Amino acid sequence: MAEFHAAALNPNSHLILDQSLLRLPTEILKKNNKTAQTLVSVEQHHVLKSLSSAAKVCVETPDASTAQAAALSALDTNIANLTLLKSKLSALQSSNANVHSSTHARLTHLAELQNIPSLADVKYDEWSRVRLDRLLVDYLLRQGYIESARQLATSKSILPLVSVEIDAFEACGRIEKSLRSGRLTEALVWCSDNKKELRKLNSCLEGELRFQQYIELVRSGEWRKLGEATVYARKHLAGGNDAEFAIRAAGLLAFTSDTSAEPYRALYSSDRYTTLATLFLQTYQTLYSLPEVPLLSTTLSAGLSALKTPACHSNTTPSIGSNPGASAHNPSQHPQNPHRNRTTHSNNPNVFTPSATATASVNPSSSSTTGPPASTTSASLLLTHSLCPICSTELNELARGVPRAHHLKSHVDADLVVLPNGRVYGRRRLEEANRALVGSGGEEEGSGGGGRDGNGGAEGDGWVRDPMDLGRRWKWSEVKKVYIS
Amino acid sequence: MPRAGGPIDLFRELEELSRRGSLEKSVDDVQKAIDMLVSARANIESSMSPLPYLQPISNLPSGPANATMTLARLQTPLKKSFDSINEDLTEVHRANSSFTKAVDRKLDKPLSTTSTDAVTAHPSLINRAIAMHLLRAGQFGVASTFIGEANASPPVPTTAPNTPNPYMQQAWEQDFAEGTLKSESLQRQFSEMYYILHGLREARNLSPAIEWARGNSRILEARGSNLEFELCMMQFICLFSEDNPIEGAGPLRAWAYARSSFPVFSSRYTREINQLMGALAFWENIPDSPYAQLFTNDTAWENVATSFTREFCSLLGLSAESPLFLATTAGAVALPVLDKYLKITKEKKTEWTSIGELPVETPLPPAYHFHSIFVCPVSKEQATDMDPPMMMPCGHVICKQSLETYSKGARFKCPYCPSESHPRDAKRIYL
Structure with a gap:
């Protein structure tokens, strides 16, 4: 329901x-x-x-x-x-x-x-x-x-x-852009076009722009310009009631543009234009009531969380990012996982290799199976998690920091069974996967004469392999039912 | 049937707005004022004409007196016409604000800002996801413009703490994240994909796809993929149903194709091949034969195109559907719930306390469940690597921590059935 x-x-x-x-x-x-x-x-x-x-x-x-x-x-x-x-x-x-x-x-x-x-x-x-x-x-x-x-x-x-x-x-x-390239005119024109609204917003944008213009006048250091700057300051900057601001502005007259004294060095710095550009952007967005954060980020963040499961950044779930394509570019970057990949595909590196060994030590299981199944080569296409956007190359890193989804109930396949290595599958999915795997590159099948029918997925006498770890096989009779409430 | 109360209702208001909210009337009124000035000008000009017979036949005084009079007389009508311009604008203002009000009535309160720090802190990762989305959607032109613009002004890297360095899997990924977006190889691969897909979807030409599948035969087989055989089967069916005047009858050509192409598949697909060969016997009347369904599958092309896309993307290490699309769609479904939660907690001045997990359930449609979720029936917590699911000998499963607290290290009865076991007999399972 x-x-x-x-x-x-x-x-x-x-x-x-x-x-x-x-x-x-x-x-x-x-x-x-x-x-x-x-x-x-x-x-x-x-x-x-x-x-x-x-x-x-x-x-x-x-x-x-x-x-x-x-x-x-x-x-x-x-x-x-x-x-x-x-x-x-x-x-x-x-x-x-x-x-x-x-x-x-x-x-x-x-x-x-x-x-x-x-x-x-x-x-x-x-x-x-x-x-x-x-x-x-x-x-x-x-x-x-x-x-x-x-x-x-x-x-x-x-x-x-x-x-x-x-x-x-x-x-x-x-x-x-004009601000970033150090021009103030365009921004000042915009300010005067939107004077009323800016005042309503209590925006300091115009003040900062005027101050920058003053700084430019002072920067030249010529006597004539300094006079001009003083006049300019009286006209545009004196209105503010921020005393400290005025003192800084006045103090600037005493320092040349190559000074190392703070705060004057920072005032002369060209970084101020970047700050101004950012301030302008913020002001503009507020004025048009555009949300501060791009909607894509908001949506993406909600979506990543809603989709994220403990399995997505788990060490025991092979990610689809770890597929063969990775090797096409730079195989030497990825050390092979010696004890797993050998059996099936030498051209299929496991990018999460370190995790395979890490989980082995975490594994508390006292059962006779050899460690957790963490491998990559598989008929994993049959398993839905190969489509999981959180496990994808594109979003996996981005999703690392977001909270995961909250679930009150388990979501699992119907009719679950467990393989001797501890992996759990829906029975039908496991059967389908094994049908598709028949004849694929595993060693046993290479010589084994069974072909399609001999290794068929149906429960009974045939062999069953873990679609995520093709190195081993068991009798179907070793597959046990699991009950999850 | 349109549901009541939706945004559809605003069409009437919009019509009203377009009618009342136009500045055309003000433009006309300005023109009237201009006309007034122009005629006044003509009047003055004519009164100063040196040629008396050109003077207007009126009882107006001539010369400067006329000019003064004309100017003075302009005042009232001009003022009036400005008044009407202002009235026009007020009317437009009214129309605008009644539309705005209608919009406000229809829409909920704006989105309360959710915590998006984890995402916004990585603009280059977002850019990378966008670039890959564009490429996989076949928008190569847009993608290259985007990569160009993004390289010219890369986003400011604001690496938040607690976010480890991304695992770089491929050279181009590194390029993306470092802000030096170079996408040539990915683009080349995707344009190959679209070339092949075009063959499948529009040109009905299987050869490029078969060629690709043959080239990647071993990897595909290892994945348990039937793609190569499916494509060859399609080719067989195509040849079968199409007589070619030069190369001969369809069934014959299909038979020849089968002899040359199918032996490779003989051990894996014995049954399917036998079936196709059986169909040859009915070549005269396929529609009435038991094989009719094999030959009249309308969705076959689309199916094979879909499975090709999936295999192709998988071999690139990518999933078939754009993760960005899936994630934003899921986000759109989850947002209303999250937003409602945030608004309620804000009202009650409570805080969201759970760490690493959303505070509310955000149900998604079944198609968006990609992993099995195990919620421990005892603790109601999701199983994680730290707290994995443990199966007791009876086949029931609870999380490890629950097992430890519940059993206190000694033999215990399963919470779900009468069977007893020791915690050390419980076995870690992987869902």
């Missing part, structure tokens, strides 16, 4: 990962409208004022043609300004329209989930693949790998689902 429950899909709670799909567009719309309102109110103030002052000039100017010329030029300027305003608003509108149509695509994508009854459904698989692509694009954008993100989105045709993000991060990336 638990499994049935586990496969059920609740679309609403499932959307927890997809919230930003709808939240970012609304943030962009909000931001666009604010920009529009600011533009309009600035222009309104400006136009009305300039026209009324032009009217005043007209009245006061005795010379008719001069007055008229003044009136005309005032009108021309304002026409030009309003035309510029119009084109800015049009640009915002096209951004809005993009956001609207993109939101529509997103809603459609989310609505698809309504019609998928179960997590086991093929359609859920497809849907989840689209989601992974989306998460990947988001991750790539955050890492600043804009071009990769764009290419991935294009090749998977999910642009409508990520275009808003790409635009947002592209703008962000441009400024971040």
